[in-house]
Amino acid sequence: MPLPRLPAPLFKSLALVGVGLIGSSIARAAAQSGAAATIVICDHDEAALARAQALGLGQSYTSDVTVAAAQADLVIICVPVGAYGKLAAAMAPALRAGAIVSDVGSVKTAVVADVAPHLPEGVHFVPGHPVAGTEYSGPDAGFATLFRNRWHILTPPPGTDEAAVAKVRAFWEAFGAYVEVMSPEHHDLVLAITSHLPHLIAYNIVGTAAELEESLRSEVLKFSAGGFRDFTRIAASDPTMWRDVFLHNKEAVLEMLGRFNEDLTALQRMIRRGDGQGLFDLFTRTRAIRRSILQQGQETAAPDFGRRAQETDGE
Amino acid sequence: MPLPRLPAPLFKSLALVGVGLIGSSIARAAAQSGAAATIVICDHDEAALARAQALGLGQSYTSDVTVAAAQADLVIICVPVGAYGKLAAAMAPALRAGAIVSDVGSVKTAVVADVAPHLPEGVHFVPGHPVAGTEYSGPDAGFATLFRNRWHILTPPPGTDEAAVAKVRAFWEAFGAYVEVMSPEHHDLVLAITSHLPHLIAYNIVGTAAELEESLRSEVLKFSAGGFRDFTRIAASDPTMWRDVFLHNKEAVLEMLGRFNEDLTALQRMIRRGDGQGLFDLFTRTRAIRRSILQQGQETAAPDFGRRAQETDGE
Numbered sequence: 001m002p003l004p005r006l007p008a009p010l011f012k013s014l015a016l017v018g019v020g021l022i023g024s025s026i027a028r029a030a031a032q033s034g035a036a037a038t039i040v041i042c043d044h045d046e047a048a049l050a051r052a053q054a055l056g057l058g059q060s061y062t063s064d065v066t067v068a069a070a071q072a073d074l075v076i077i078c079v080p081v082g083a084y085g086k087l088a089a090a091m092a093p094a095l096r097a098g099a100i101v102s103d104v105g106s107v108k109t110a111v112v113a114d115v116a117p118h119l120p121e122g123v124h125f126v127p128g129h130p131v132a133g134t135e136y137s138g139p140d141a142g143f144a145t146l147f148r149n150r151w152h153i154l155t156p157p158p159g160t161d162e163a164a165v166a167k168v169r170a171f172w173e174a175f176g177a178y179v180e181v182m183s184p185e186h187h188d189l190v191l192a193i194t195s196h197l198p199h200l201i202a203y204n205i206v207g208t209a210a211e212l213e214e215s216l217r218s219e220v221l222k223f224s225a226g227g228f229r230d231f232t233r234i235a236a237s238d239p240t241m242w243r244d245v246f247l248h249n250k251e252a253v254l255e256m257l258g259r260f261n262e263d264l265t266a267l268q269r270m271i272r273r274g275d276g277q278g279l280f281d282l283f284t285r286t287r288a289i290r291r292s293i294l295q296q297g298q299e300t301a302a303p304d305f306g307r308r309a310q311e312t313d314g315e
Numbered sequence: 316m317p318l319p320r321l322p323a324p325l326f327k328s329l330a331l332v333g334v335g336l337i338g339s340s341i342a343r344a345a346a347q348s349g350a351a352a353t354i355v356i357c358d359h360d361e362a363a364l365a366r367a368q369a370l371g372l373g374q375s376y377t378s379d380v381t382v383a384a385a386q387a388d389l390v391i392i393c394v395p396v397g398a399y400g401k402l403a404a405a406m407a408p409a410l411r412a413g414a415i416v417s418d419v420g421s422v423k424t425a426v427v428a429d430v431a432p433h434l435p436e437g438v439h440f441v442p443g444h445p446v447a448g449t450e451y452s453g454p455d456a457g458f459a460t461l462f463r464n465r466w467h468i469l470t471p472p473p474g475t476d477e478a479a480v481a482k483v484r485a486f487w488e489a490f491g492a493y494v495e496v497m498s499p500e501h502h503d504l505v506l507a508i509t510s511h512l513p514h515l516i517a518y519n520i521v522g523t524a525a526e527l528e529e530s531l532r533s534e535v536l537k538f539s540a541g542g543f544r545d546f547t548r549i550a551a552s553d554p555t556m557w558r559d560v561f562l563h564n565k566e567a568v569l570e571m572l573g574r575f576n577e578d579l580t581a582l583q584r585m586i587r588r589g590d591g592q593g594l595f596d597l598f599t600r601t602r603a604i605r606r607s608i609l610q611q612g613q614e615t616a617a618p619d620f621g622r623r624a625q626e627t628d629g630e
Contacts (some may be wrong), residue, residue: 082591106541131540131541133541134618134619135605135619141618150540151540153538189531190531190534190535191538191541193523193527193531193535193543194534194538194539194541194542196542197520197523198541198542198545198546199542200582200586201520202545202601203582203598203601204575204578204579204582205512205513205575206601206604206605207578207582207597207601208512208571208574209509209604210603210604211574216508219505220509221604221607221608222466222495222611222613223466223505223510224509224613225447225465225466225614226421226446226448226506227509227517227549228508228509228510229613229614230517230548230549231516232601232605232608232614233545234542234545235602235604236601236602236605236606239595239598240595242594243591243598244591246594247586247589247591250589254583256523257579259523259526260523261579263522264516264572267515267519267522268569271515271568272565274562274565276397276562280558282522283518283552283554283557284554286547286550287550287551287554289521289525289536290450290521290544290547290550290551293544293547296537298536298537298539298540299540299544299547299622303449303450303451303456304449304548304620305548305619305621306620306621306622307614307620
C-alpha cells in the first residue's frame with residue numbers, strides 16, 4: 001500500500017546528502033507522499049550518484065554539497081556519522097537563512113557536538129534517527145515504506161525553534177512514522193541496548209564462527225538454521241556505518257556491554273552448576289518480552305519472521 | 316507446495332512420543348508424504364493429546380507409551396531430552412523385535428547414553444536431530460514442510476544395522492530434508508556453535524533488557540526494531556527444551572562460550588581504544604559469512620527476513 005499523498009508539499013526543496021539505504025528510502029517516501037516539491041540528491045560517490053539518477057530518485061544530482069545546500073529548505077544528512085564534522089563545515093557557508101538541517105545518524109550526542117558549532121545563525125538544527133533499516137546498503141536498497149509504523153526520534157538541542165521541529169515531525173509523519181522527542185543523551189542510552197549492543201553481539205558471534213578451523217566453519221554454514229542465521233542478518237549491516245556508531249557512542253555501549261557480561265557470567269555459572277530451575281526461569285522471562293514487542297506492533301508474529309512464506313514462494 | 320507422495324509407505328506404524336512443534340510436524344509430513352501407513356500419537360499431557368486428536372494428526376491417541384510402542388515399527392521420541400531416560404525405560408519392554416527407535420533431540424551424546432542401555436536386543440537405535448524449528452510450541456505450531464531443505468543429522472552408534480539407518484534416512488528424505496550422518500560428539504560440538512550458543516546469547520541479551528529499570532525497559536520494547544527484536548525470536552523458544560539442551564551439552568556449550576567471550580573482550584578493547592580499522596575489518600568478515608549461508612539456501616535473501624512483505628500484508 002503506497003503512502004497517502006499530502007495536499008501540499010511541506011518543503012520546497014529537499015537536499016539528501018548521501019543516497020544509501022536511508023537516503024534513498026527518504027527520496028522515495030518524499031516523492032510518493034509529496035512531502036517535498038523537489039529533491040536534490042548529493043553523494044560524493046559518483047557511482048552511487050549515477051545509480052540514484054538512473055533510478056530517478058530526485059530532480060537534480062550533484063557531488064558538491066554546497067550546490068545541494070544552496071537550494072534547500074531542508075537538508076538531511078544521510079552519511080556515516082564519522083563524516084559529519086567535515087561535511088557540516090563544508091556545507092555551512094552555502095546554507096540559506098531559515099533552512100532546517102537534520103540527519104538520520106544512529107548516535108546523537110556526538111552528532112550534535114560535531115555539527116552544531118558549524119551551523120550559521122538562522123539555520124535550524126533538528127537531529128533525528130529513524131529506528132528502521134535492513135541489512136542491505138546503497139541506492140537500490142531503499143523503499144518508500146521503510147519508515148511506516150516505525151519510530152523516528154528527534155533530539156533538538158534546547159532552544160531550537162519549535163516551528164522547525166514541528167515541520168520535521170510532520171515530514172516524518174507523512175512517511176507513516178511515529179515521532180518522539182528526547183535528549184541526545186537519553187537517545188544514546190536507549191539505542192545502546194536496543195540497537196548497538198545487539199549489533200555488537202551479532203558481529204561478535206558471527207566473528208567467532210568466522211575464526212573457527214575451516215572444517216568446522218563449513219558445518220556452521222550448513223547447519224545455520226539452528227539459530228545462528230538469525231544473527232547473521234544484522235551482522236551483515238554496513239561496516240562503515242557501524243564502525244562509526246561504536247566509535248561515537250562508546251560510553252553507553254560499554255555500559256550496556258558491562259551489564260550483558262555480568263548476566264552472561266551468571267548464566268554460564270548456572271550451566272556449569274546444572275541449575276535447571278534458574279535456566280527455566282530466565283527462559284520464561286525472555287519469552288514474555290517478545291510477546292510485548294508483538295503487542296506493540298514492532299515485530300511480525302509469523303513463525304520464523306515469516307521466512308516460511310518466503311521460502312515456499314521461492315521454490 | 317505439498318510434499319510429494321511416496322509410492323508406498325516406508326513404515327506400517329509410526330509412534331510419535333510427544334506432539335509439540337516437531338512431533339506434530341512429523342505427523343503432518345508423514346501423512347502428507349505417505350511415509351507411514353498409520354500414526355499413533357502419544358503424549359503424557361492430556362490437553363496436547365486432545366488437541367492432536369482434534370487436529371486429526373494420527374489414527375490413534377494414547378497417553379501410555381507402552382501402548383504406542385507396542386504397535387510401532389518406528390518410534391520417534393519428540394520430548395525434551397531431560398525426559399529421555401525415564402521414557403526409554405518405560406517403553407523398552409513394549410518394543411517389538413526389529414523396531415527402530417529414533418528421536419529429534421538437539422543434543423546427541425547424552426541421548427545415546429540415556430536411551431541405548433534401556434533398549435532390548437533386536438531393537439535398532441538411530442538417534443536424529445532435524446536442524447529446523449520455529450519459536451512456537453505445541454501441536455498447533457507444526458506444519459508439514461518444516462523440514463524441507465533443512466538438514467537432518469543422524470548419529471547411529473557404531474555397529475547399528477545399516478538397513479535401519481537407510482530406512483530412517485529415506486523417511487526424512489521423504490520430507491524434503493538433507494540427511495547427514497556423524498558421531499554424537501561431533502554433532503554436539505557443531506550444534507554448540509550453530510544453535511546452542513546463539514540461543515544462549517539471545518536469552519542473555521533479552522534477559523539483560525528484562526532486568527532494566529522499568530522506564531528504560533518500556534523504551535526497549537518501543538525501539539526494538541533497531542536490532543533487538545531479532546534476538547527475541549529465538550529467546551522465545553520453549554524453556555523446558557532449552558533448559559535440557561544446556562544441561563545435556565554442558566562441555567561443548569561452555570567451550571564455545573569461552574571462545575565467544577575471548578572474542579568479545581577483544582572487541583570491547585577495540586571500542587575502548589577507538590580502533591576503527593579493527594572494527595571495520597571484523598564487520599566486513601561477518602558480512603561474508605551471511606553471503607555464504609544465502610548461497611547454500613539456508614536463509615532467505617529478502618531484506619529483514621521478508622518481514623516487509625508480512626507487515627504490508629498485515630495492514
